[in-house]
Each structure stands twice: as C-alpha cells, then as structure tokens.
Amino acid sequence: MSDKYLIIGPSWLGDMVMAQSLFMMLRKRHPKAVIHVTALPFCVPLVKRMPEVDKVIPIPFGHGQLRVLARRRFGKALAAEHYTEALILPHSFKSALIPFFAGIPVRRGWLGESRHFVLNQIWKNKKPFPLMVDQYRALAWDPKDEDAPRSSDGIEQKLLPALSTDLENAKDVYARLGGGSTEKILALCPGASYGPAKKWPAESFAAVASWWIGRGGRAVIMGAGKERDDAAAILSALPPEVKAGCLDLTGKTAITDSVDLMGLAEAVLTNDSGLMHVAAATGRPVVAVFGSSTPGYTPPLTEKTEILQTDIKCRPCFRRTCKYGHYKCLRDITPEMAEDALLKLLSGGSEAGSGNA
Secondary structure, three states, X not given: OOOEEEEEOOOXXXXXXXXXXXXXXXXXXXXXXXXXXXXXXXXHHHHOOOOOOOEEEEOOOOOOOOOHHHHXXXXXXXXXXOOOEEEEOOOOOHHHHHHHHOOOOEEEEEOOOOOHHHOOEEEOOOOOOOOHHHHHHHOOOOOOOOOOOOOHHHOOOOOOOOOOOOHHHHHHHHHHOOOOOOOOEEEEEOOOOOOHHHOOOHHHHHHHHHHHHHOOOEEEEOOOHHHHHXXXXXHHHOXXXXXXXXXXXXXXXXXXXXXXXXXXXXEEEEEOOHHHHHHHHOOOOEEEEOOOOOOOOOOOOOOOEEEEOOOXXXXXXXXXXXXXXXXXXXXXXXXXXXXXXXXXXXXXXXXXXXXXX
C-alpha cells in the first residue's frame, strides 16, 4: 500500500509557497505517494499550481477560529480517506485537531501549544533549523529515524518551490487590464499583511519605478485589494511625465493571475511578503526589502535574488510596527540601493543572494 499523506497547510500565502519544498521532497522520496493538502479558500488556487499535490481540501474555518466541534466533524469526514500519515505545518493546537479526529495513525509536527496528546511524532528543537522552509522539510522524516536530519545541513535535497505558470493567461489578463507592451516589466509589490514594519516607503518604490520607466521600462504594481492605498501612494509620488508608464493592478487579479503575471516580469521589487515568495517560485529575479524581519528566517527561495537590509541594532525585531516610530530599518534603504541591486541581478552579477536557502 502506498503512503497517503494529509498535510495541514499553513495559513499565510508566503508560508504555503515555502511548503511546496516539502511537497516536492515527499514526491521525490515517495513517488507513488498520494498527497492531499488542506488550505484556506484564498490559498486553494495557489496550491493547485503545485504539480506535486494530488488534491487540495478547502478548510471550512476562518483563520484563527478554534471551533472544536466543527473540526471534529471535518476530521471524521476525512477518516474515509484512510490516510497513513498527517504532517501538521502550523504550530497551533487547533491545526493538529483535524488529523487527530480523523484517526490518522501517524501525526507529525513541531512542538507547540501543548499539543503533545494530539501528535505522536514530535520535532522539538528548531535551533538547528533556523529557516522556516527547513523546518517544513524536516517533517518528511520521523524525528526518531536514524536517517532523519539533525540540522539544516543534514537535508541534502533542498528543492526550491516552483509554481506552474500560464503565460498566455498572463498576456490576456495584462491586455484586458490596460497593459501595453510586455517588454521590460518591473513588478512592484509594496504590500505586507504583517504590518508597516515590513513596508518600504511608497516614495522609495516610486523613485525606483520612475528610474525604471525612464530607462524605457514599465512598472506594474501588484497586490490584493488591501494594497490599493499603497499603490495610490506610489502613483501620487511619481512625477507626472512617467505616470503613464505605471499600471496599478492591485485588487484586480486573482492569485493565479498574479502567479502568471509574475512570469511576464523582467524583475520584481518587493517587501518581505507573500508575493515575494510567489515571485521567487516563478523564477523571477527578486530584489527583496527586509525591515523588521530577516532573510535568516524566511528568505526568497531562489538563486536569483538580492537582499536589501540594514544593520541597525534594533533589527530584526519582528514587530508589526516600529516601537520607536522612526522605521529606520526601512528608510535607510535608499532607492539607489534597489536600482544597483536590479542592475546587478539583470547583468548576471548575482548567483545567490544573502537570503537564499
């Protein structure tokens, strides 16, 4: 009998992209395995772009909702699938309840939130696995196995996420939403759901967009509807003579359209966000700005990247907002630094940025 996995996927877009590395590893180690992944509804179309996944199961609960009885009913319904193993990627107690109620014999995850009795294979020490993606990859093994890795260095096959893209759909969407030439597109991703401490100033994005357009390119602002204010701030900061070269697509595309549109970009300039991971997984050259967070934990998983960060003493603080109010970790990163990074990437001068796994 082949292994049949139920993977409880993460709740954040970028984390789900990183999780693909685990799916790829499972598929390589167990070619005949069946892999099912649970996902919040907004992530379902994204997971469908991961060829390693046989089935995506929408989670009928909102992010953060406990709803024990509903999780019990959901788990009992999944029992008919006869899964052999469950891998629980989030560290919360509630995320481990579904496999427990489904009666899956192997339930593996990292120690967290007093969930000892709902897991029976527990990874405990994260320090040897500083990258989130390596914490995901480690779940491919029972921690008691002799061949299980004891650190990130022990994971030999570090497969990088690779989302399927449809360039014909990208061109259709781009044309329908008012795009012109698809040559020399710079994708701008100014959003960050976590909070302002991850957001590079809009005027800095605008300065780079103006420079890019002045060199004969086109800037495209990407993001969800909640990023419309970020896009508006960039547009208002652009000199009038270059505004026609900047297209705002925030809130106008589905996640799969965003994946495809990334494939049209010559390069991507982004905050540490879900779209940063999407861009990396489409193989685009990525210049990533890190403020309160660090590429030592969640870097863009691509060899084509340049990381922009400062070395001030108070970072990384991992806060949503700056407790000092100065956001110096972001403001000290100049547009010229981003422009130099883009030129370096596009000239082939960067083979592996500082944030690579």
